[in-house]
Amino acid sequence: MAQFPSLPPRRPVSIKEVALRANVAVGTVSNVLNHPERVAPAKRDAVLRVIEELGFVRNDAARQLRAGSSRTIGLIVLDAGNPFFTDLARAAEDEAARQGNLVMLGNSGHDAAREARYIDAFEEQRVLGLLLSPVGDPNERLEVLRARGVTTVLVDRLEDADRYSSVAVDDVAGGYLAVRHLLEQGRRRIAFIGGPASIRQVADRRRGAEAAVAECSGASLEVVEQDALTVLQGRAAGDQLSGRSRRLMPDGIFCANDLLALGVLQALAMLRSLRVPDDLALVGYDDIGFAASAVVPLSSIRQPTELMGRTAIELLNEELASPGSRRQVIFPPELVVRGSSATDLDRAPETDGLLTGRK
Amino acid sequence: MAQFPSLPPRRPVSIKEVALRANVAVGTVSNVLNHPERVAPAKRDAVLRVIEELGFVRNDAARQLRAGSSRTIGLIVLDAGNPFFTDLARAAEDEAARQGNLVMLGNSGHDAAREARYIDAFEEQRVLGLLLSPVGDPNERLEVLRARGVTTVLVDRLEDADRYSSVAVDDVAGGYLAVRHLLEQGRRRIAFIGGPASIRQVADRRRGAEAAVAECSGASLEVVEQDALTVLQGRAAGDQLSGRSRRLMPDGIFCANDLLALGVLQALAMLRSLRVPDDLALVGYDDIGFAASAVVPLSSIRQPTELMGRTAIELLNEELASPGSRRQVIFPPELVVRGSSATDLDRAPETDGLLTGRK
């Protein structure tokens, strides 16, 4: 531990000192910062020079105190490690930056207490608004916030009533899209491998799969339920399937998430007799980074995360502009076709226009 | 878009209104909030009741303005999607929370402009201090911050001079640890598969590998250089190796990162003739989530991310307490042995005490 000659711990420079040094009134310095066009060029440059010289940095607390609200938007995510949220956060940051606002990220990590701490902190900071991907059922908490005038937009959560603005993604459409694609590739014996049905996303994706199968005569859907959405569970499911006779083997598999699909792929890679995609086509969900670089590149369903982030900020702005306005936006997911499901990649559709009607 | 009867946009309740309603002075309300022990229990409860009743939330801007600094610590990371940083962030948050402080996360995404925006914002907010994992060479920027009195701790970056407090991990030790383990398993023909040597981490890991081989007579090290640290590059390296005759094939491979190792594993899984770990032992680096659930669970080097996060906060506190004090902390990484390198998992050492001397 090195002890340096402690440089004088200079207090930050205030606007008053700048004014003094530049021989102008404090109001003029403030104008230079906030309404440069009101200040004569010569004086403006002089003030800017002094600001530079003294290393003045505006005290945001004082600005905020006077202005009544900040330029900060709070974003609380369930899992900062999940690419879905980081992509969304980045898009939200960009969109907010375009209006001169700033996004601060809080990570609740599925922990309600942690979430509460961030909500309180953001409220004390009088944030412009809150983007919240809530832990569990947020109703009471949200009502309190609402009552205190904190504008909140829900992210990745569908609310029954239209009491909050929200952005979410249509998982039913995603399941439909995946299975429709398998059917279009000529597959008829479809299997759905999913995690616990208690997870809404899983249930929705399955419903979408069922809908697609119902539209196609001669197609059947088998449901394989696993305990969790992990690679290991996927491998278990794959091992179980690979013991079957050729006759009972599905020729198309849709997994509720990419981890499951990668596990299935691992299990099947052990088998020489079965080839992907020729004998068995496979589609995952989420389009995680690993999907593209699997042994056989994995087809998957991608969520429009960037769009969701931008839209969340938009909805917040709308509600700030006209308090009381609410809007729910549900996005259709997108199919990404790769080697695990396309016998002929050239013909593979990039996006599926047919889905628009369901939106 | 539903338009609700706009509830009166009530201004937030101030401490003055609370005082009025509770028949006390503003100073007393402030004391209830900050020094409850100074207030008589009866009065304290009365004030708390009114606070609850009116839904009072302290205005942090005003507190901060008066107090001169906030209770917020800024953390700027290079990549919020990287588990290394999210784990570190979470540990930092926990440690900060123990002292009543709060960590706000900014994601620079390797973008210097973005980083600058966050630095400015945090400085305007007069944060307690900054934990920074800088983009590129930060020297000029840091000097400016230092001059303005913003206490900064560097994360995951070694500075030559001891001009800043910092936490980092010893990549040389990591490389040494990995290869020593391979040698202990009886392997002698070692290969190092690494990304561009321009990345410091890669170069350090390689140097560690060289040091371990040098200590063991009869051992040799072959270096395979790839363009990037990706699964695809790993697969390319694996394909290249698998064309070799048995004689020239390494029996132990150390990859500069887990992605490369997974790629190698993919390439070798195609080959029936070569088995992992019997014919070829494999060790990766970073211990990402996928390492444990690979076809053959991957041995890897784990960085003590939680410890680094906690320590970063500690260093910040130290420097705040006695300005001018600096400390650099370098952590030794940890070896995690899994199926890809252990012929006998029971004998596998969990941590390697031998390393302590190098620290």
Place this chain on the structure above:
DNA sequence: GTCTGCTGCTGAAACGATTCAACCGCGGTG
């Protein structure tokens, strides 16, 4: 009854930026 000490409470000052009514100076108009 006076003095001392102590607890608990009060109320005004201070923090630093923004805002806004007032003011200044100057050129143009009638």
Place this chain on the structure above:
DNA sequence: CACCGCGGTTGAATCGTTTCAGCAGCAGAC
């Protein structure tokens, strides 16, 4: 010459909290 208009500038008031010197009231000591 008086007046107007106007761009540019001023400085006091304001935001909501914390801090702190000072005061009231009370108990105990003498």
